[in-house]
Amino acid sequence: MLIVQKYGGTSVGTTERIHAVADRVARTVKDGSTVAIVVSAMAHTTDELVSLAEAMTKRPSLRELDALLSTGEQVSAALLAMALMERGIPARSFTGRQAGIQTEPVFGSARVASIDTKVLNEALSDGVVPVITGFQGYAGDDVTTLGRGGSDTTAVAIAAVLKADRCDIFTDVNGVYTTDPRLVSKARKLQMVSYDEMLELANLGAQVLHPRAVENAKRHQVPLVVRSSFTEEEGTYVTETSNLEQTSVVTGIAFEREVARVAVIGVSLQKHGLATVFGTLAREGVNVDVIVQSVVQTVDADVSFTVREGDADATLQLMRRMQEELGYRHLVLETELAKVSIVGAGMISNPGVAARMFEVLAEVGIEIKMVSTSEIKVSCIIAAADMEKAVKSLHQAFLESDGTVDA
Amino acid sequence: MLIVQKYGGTSVGTTERIHAVADRVARTVKDGSTVAIVVSAMAHTTDELVSLAEAMTKRPSLRELDALLSTGEQVSAALLAMALMERGIPARSFTGRQAGIQTEPVFGSARVASIDTKVLNEALSDGVVPVITGFQGYAGDDVTTLGRGGSDTTAVAIAAVLKADRCDIFTDVNGVYTTDPRLVSKARKLQMVSYDEMLELANLGAQVLHPRAVENAKRHQVPLVVRSSFTEEEGTYVTETSNLEQTSVVTGIAFEREVARVAVIGVSLQKHGLATVFGTLAREGVNVDVIVQSVVQTVDADVSFTVREGDADATLQLMRRMQEELGYRHLVLETELAKVSIVGAGMISNPGVAARMFEVLAEVGIEIKMVSTSEIKVSCIIAAADMEKAVKSLHQAFLESDGTVDA
Incomplete structure (x- = not known):
């Protein structure tokens, strides 16, 4: 060997x-x-x-x-x-x-x-x-x-x-x-x-x-x-x-502190604004994590994304410099946020897991501000003050029971 | 340049x-x-x-x-x-x-x-x-x-x-x-x-x-x-x-402390003893410095050499182990010695320099125990207690005058 x-x-x-x-x-x-x-x-x-x-x-x-x-x-x-x-x-x-x-x-x-x-x-x-x-x-x-x-x-x-x-x-x-x-x-x-x-x-x-x-x-x-x-x-x-772990749908609970959310309201879809925003942020070394886009009207969209709190100021300045190019209406910054994620390969075959996560967070009175999902992960952006409670509740619900989740 | x-x-x-x-x-x-x-x-x-x-x-x-x-x-x-x-x-x-x-x-x-x-x-x-x-x-x-x-x-x-x-x-x-x-x-x-x-x-x-x-x-x-x-x-x-220094016959006074002298009395010349002694010491990593040989009779010789004081014990042990092979009569160790040397390229053309050195040392009452010369150096082994006085006197005689030595 x-x-x-x-x-x-x-x-x-x-x-x-x-x-x-x-x-x-x-x-x-x-x-x-x-x-x-x-x-x-x-x-x-x-x-x-x-x-x-x-x-x-x-x-x-x-x-x-x-x-x-x-x-x-x-x-x-x-x-x-x-x-x-x-x-x-x-x-x-x-x-x-x-x-x-x-x-x-x-x-x-x-x-x-x-x-x-x-x-x-x-x-x-x-x-x-x-x-x-x-x-x-x-x-x-x-x-x-x-x-x-x-x-x-x-x-x-x-x-x-x-x-x-x-x-x-x-x-x-x-x-x-x-x-x-x-x-x-x-x-x-x-x-x-x-x-x-x-x-x-x-x-x-x-x-x-x-x-x-x-x-x-x-x-x-x-x-x-x-x-x-x-x-x-x-x-x-x-x-x-x-x-060996497949009896449990969720393998672990991940979390991240010091998350900030930037909401870009009214981005013109005609101007290829999104590609410009994220391309520029990447070139400036700003690591964008969760991205959520919602089309409000047919010609523009609201885009929210999260960055590390330490990058928030630089991101705002960058966005302001590009306001004309991007053609958005205004910016909203929210800080003191956190990200909580449930991770597990078993989720692929258990579609109810995300719903159960939202339920658990709702039960303990935590407001979900953004959601992002991948095949083996569901992430929620919440207030930083709620993070510890969220992780504890999710761990209890998914990892301290018999390992199966009734969705 | x-x-x-x-x-x-x-x-x-x-x-x-x-x-x-x-x-x-x-x-x-x-x-x-x-x-x-x-x-x-x-x-x-x-x-x-x-x-x-x-x-x-x-x-x-x-x-x-x-x-x-x-x-x-x-x-x-x-x-x-x-x-x-x-x-x-x-x-x-x-x-x-x-x-x-x-x-x-x-x-x-x-x-x-x-x-x-x-x-x-x-x-x-x-x-x-x-x-x-x-x-x-x-x-x-x-x-x-x-x-x-x-x-x-x-x-x-x-x-x-x-x-x-x-x-x-x-x-x-x-x-x-x-x-x-x-x-x-x-x-x-x-x-x-x-x-x-x-x-x-x-x-x-x-x-x-x-x-x-x-x-x-x-x-x-x-x-x-x-x-x-x-x-x-x-x-x-x-x-x-x-x-530029050739006006002065002596360029510098070198010295070394912690010198020991080993005298090997009555080394048989028929036994190639000398080569054996120094070959063995070299292999054992003992650095031999000044060597003086004086033939007393036709069949044997007295050989003296200096080693670092720290090597003296090892040297003696080695010599004792080889007594039969070397065929010498007895050993004498003297410690607390020092070496004082005058160095100068000008000596080659000034044969009286060594004599002047002995004279200077004699004037201040220092006994010379061994002498060794090269083309540009004369070294004397003296008592360690005399070293500082010897260096000062030699420096004064050779390097603090007008630079010429009247030999």
């Missing part, structure tokens, strides 16, 4: 923890598995390197920033390789370049283009555990980094090209939960979750597993296990289907 | 100092020079990385240690490149590999095998200042380091292959002195010193310029300038001949 194990920054945050990781890898090897390791930089290292760069310049060259940041994983990889050898396990550290991880020629957020598996396969067949730096690759002569979630992405890509049986993502939580345990004490760890559900639960689990890595895992059908490096608990399996 | 500038660990020890280095480089560029930079790791970084490695294992893999340590210069090179760009100076950081610095396939103390100047020359002709990591290169797929004095060696090697007009070694002292100013207040900075003199003065200037770099500079006839990165003072020129 070939297992790729990825250890995040907290898991290798101190020399003691690197020793603990080495112990775990040694056990896995002694259990007869072949292992390849991907490591993040030791916790805080990346932040420290970023502040060094900030002390140099407000706008660092992205090439130099990548050259700088990539040293973080080189340190943790070399240290873990040493710790493994100390335990009698042959090991060798590999930078992104040494591991053959070629990326697009883009700095700061490169995508993996290809991986030449020659040296890694040689190491594995020599009985050497490769310890690969996450988050980085190379393009031409340059070092590139993969951006946020980069080490997860590296691990999944390595698992895909090595045709690993499994990719273990070791982090500081035990797995993926039905919702945030800090909000709902009865939240429970999921045994399995599908790639699609994991993606929809992303904002619950962003610190657990980066959506980009999940997408790649889905594309290459790499089974993932999200688990803690601090305990021996089994984690959460992330695979194509979450069979 | 093409200048290679090397900045040591103290010179880039903080972000403020890196800014100061960037200011200096910017001035040099604006003065019309073409510049290539070699940097050490920020002061303390290497020590911190070494202690991380020590927390992993007592005997780290040398490959992994090199992979680990090489990150130090990558950080300082990227930061300096950023700081230069912030000043409108196009710059790019280069790791040893990126700069094409190929070494022997040896970890920890590799020698530079060759430098492919293609990328560096491209950068220079594009008007880009290359900021090259000192101390490191590559061999095959691996990162290698050059060992102690490695960044000086890198700078000299880069200056040689780029055919630079000069190689500036920026450090935390103003230049090379006639002797240690902490010992002799009248010690003065030398304007020029020859490569050979610099090598003989090495133990005065070891923290200033590594002997290995001096040897390479001599081999490739690279003019060096040792100067401080904290002042605008001119430093000391190190070139083939120290013309």
Whole structure:
């Protein structure tokens, strides 16, 4: 069995923890598995390197920033390789370049283009555990980094090209939960979750597993296990289907704070206004989430969309500058909102789930301001003040009963 | 004019100092020079990385240690490149590999095998200042380091292959002195010193310029300038001949503490004992300095040699184990000794200099226990307690008069 194990920054945050990781890898090897390791930089290292760069310049060259940041994983990889050898396990550290991880020629957020598996396969067949730096690759002569979630992405890509049986993502939580345990004490760890559900639960689990890595895992059908490096608990399996959970229609309750809604009243449909609005927002880096359009008359429409509260001012200014071009009548901004979503692959075959969600929210007196649905998710925009109550009620209704919902 | 500038660990020890280095480089560029930079790791970084490695294992893999340590210069090179760009100076950081610095396939103390100047020359002709990591290169797929004095060696090697007009070694002292100013207040900075003199003065200037770099500079006839990165003072020129100083026969007074003398009495000359003694000591890593042999009878000899005081016990044990093989009669160890040397290229044509040295030491009542001479150096082994007095007297006699010695 070939297992790729990825250890995040907290898991290798101190020399003691690197020793603990080495112990775990040694056990896995002694259990007869072949292992390849991907490591993040030791916790805080990346932040420290970023502040060094900030002390140099407000706008660092992205090439130099990548050259700088990539040293973080080189340190943790070399240290873990040493710790493994100390335990009698042959090991060798590999930078992104040494591991053959070629990326697009883009700095700061490169995508993996290809991986030449020659040296890694040689190491594995020599009985050497490769310890690969996450988050980085190379393009031409340059070092590139993969951006946020980069080490997860590296691990999944390595698992895909090595045709690993499994990719273990070791982090500081035990797995993926039905919702945030800090909000709902009865939240429970999921045994399995599908790639699609994991993606929809992303904002619950962003610190657990980066959506980009999940997408790649889905594309290459790499089974993932999200688990803690601090305990021996089994984690959460992330695979194509979450069979074991299919008794429950809803897999988890996701939520997001600090949502703002912009309502654009009377957008002229003749002016291709919608494409202009969202095209411009995208170019300006404003991430638009839920979009609802309602045609009021035949020539114009009311369009509402949500953005992060922090982006609200910039969005309004942008919209005002474009008022003539867009031909809308006026703008309404509403802040202090939140988004609550129920997620579950089982919804596809259970059409009453959305109705049950609205019912639950109505029962506890929560007004729904916007609704958005996908095949495996229903999201409601509500007042931020109602969010906690909404999540608790929905968790109780969908995840604390016998698992079936009478719609 | 093409200048290679090397900045040591103290010179880039903080972000403020890196800014100061960037200011200096910017001035040099604006003065019309073409510049290539070699940097050490920020002061303390290497020590911190070494202690991380020590927390992993007592005997780290040398490959992994090199992979680990090489990150130090990558950080300082990227930061300096950023700081230069912030000043409108196009710059790019280069790791040893990126700069094409190929070494022997040896970890920890590799020698530079060759430098492919293609990328560096491209950068220079594009008007880009290359900021090259000192101390490191590559061999095959691996990162290698050059060992102690490695960044000086890198700078000299880069200056040689780029055919630079000069190689500036920026450090935390103003230049090379006639002797240690902490010992002799009248010690003065030398304007020029020859490569050979610099090598003989090495133990005065070891923290200033590594002997290995001096040897390479001599081999490739690279003019060096040792100067401080904290002042605008001119430093000391190190070139083939120290013309300007030829009025003075003696260039500097070197000294070394913690010397021990081992006297091997009655070594059989028939047993090839001498070769065995020094061959064995070399293999055991004991650095033998001054050697004096006196044939007492026709069949055996008395041999004295000096080692570092810290190596004395190991040396004695080794000698005792080999007593039968060597066929000597007995051993005498003397510790708490010191070595004082006068160094100067002018000695070659001034045969009375050694005699004058003995005279000066005799005048102040210092007993000479051993003497060793080379073409440009005379060394005396004396009691450690006499060392300071010896250095002061010799400095006064040879370097504080009108510069000529009446032998």
